[in-house]
Amino acid sequence: SQxxxxxxxALSIQEGENATMNCSYxxxxxxxxxxxQNSGRGLVHLILIRSNEREKHxxxxxxxxxxxxxxxxxxxxxxxxxxxxSYFCATDSTGYxxxxxxxxxxxxxx
Amino acid sequence: xxxxxxxxxxxxLKTGQSMTLQCAQDxxxxxxxxxxxDPGMGLRLIYYSASEGTTDKGEVPNGYNVxxxxxxxxxxxxxxxxxxxxxxxxxxxxxxxxxxxAYEQYFGPGTRLTVT
Numbered sequence: 001s002q003x004x005x006x007x008x009x010a011l012s013i014q015e016g017e018n019a020t021m022n023c024s025y026x027x028x029x030x031x032x033x034x035x036x037q038n039s040g041r042g043l044v045h046l047i048l049i050r051s052n053e054r055e056k057h058x059x060x061x062x063x064x065x066x067x068x069x070x071x072x073x074x075x076x077x078x079x080x081x082x083x084x085x086s087y088f089c090a091t092d093s094t095g096y097x098x099x100x101x102x103x104x105x106x107x108x109x110x
Numbered sequence: 111x112x113x114x115x116x117x118x119x120x121x122x123l124k125t126g127q128s129m130t131l132q133c134a135q136d137x138x139x140x141x142x143x144x145x146x147x148d149p150g151m152g153l154r155l156i157y158y159s160a161s162e163g164t165t166d167k168g169e170v171p172n173g174y175n176v177x178x179x180x181x182x183x184x185x186x187x188x189x190x191x192x193x194x195x196x197x198x199x200x201x202x203x204x205x206x207x208x209x210x211x212a213y214e215q216y217f218g219p220g221t222r223l224t225v226t
Contacts, residue, residue: 035217040220041219041220042202042217042218042220043153043217044217045215088152088153090215096141096158097143097155097168098155100145100154101152102150102152103152
């Protein structure tokens with residue numbers, strides 16, 4: 001069964017705006033990862049946050065993790081048309097298997 | 111460095127036909143995975159191989175078999191295809207292992223399979 005659930009399912013924003021999506025999960029984790037998938041392509045790893053971390057930054061990406069609420073958020077700042085994609089959270093509870101959510105589809109309008 | 115490669119990119123099968131999806135990685139990763147992706151359902155793990163010579167079932171293994179031919183290659187076989195197996199199939203390999211903790215997975219471009 002899928003561990004992570006993203007919210008919202010879809011998001012449409014104007015170029016230059018920020019995009020925020022959330023992920024909730026059910027069991028304890030070692031780390032949580034976010035991936036991006038452009039239409040018709042494979043997934044690409046964006047960022048990993050460990051269970052003992054609360055916030056992590058990578059370029060225009062900011063990820064937070066609240067293990068007490070079993071939730072994470074991904075913020076993309078100053079969005080660009082190239083950020084149009086589906087974004088998936090994936091939880092690692094075993095050390096070698098990931099459990100993916102259904103994803104958030106982000107559309108950035110020019 | 112090609113990363114993870116998959117063949118074929120597209121395939122149409124008739125119900126009952128068999129086929130093998132090929133996957134190879136050139137990053138010297140120990141662990142490899144097969145997922146299927148269906149609309150609105152994210153990725154579901156079919157089988158994985160934590161190391162050469164070992165394979166284990168994932169969430170949805172029924173109707174599939176796998177072979178870890180060597181460290182580079184991990185194939186997925188459909189013995190008797192069914193319309194329910196129409197999906198996009200992704201192969202991935204893992205940077206990291208169960209002893210030091212998982213890191214990111216690297217994905218291939220996918221195989222779009224239609225079973226009629």
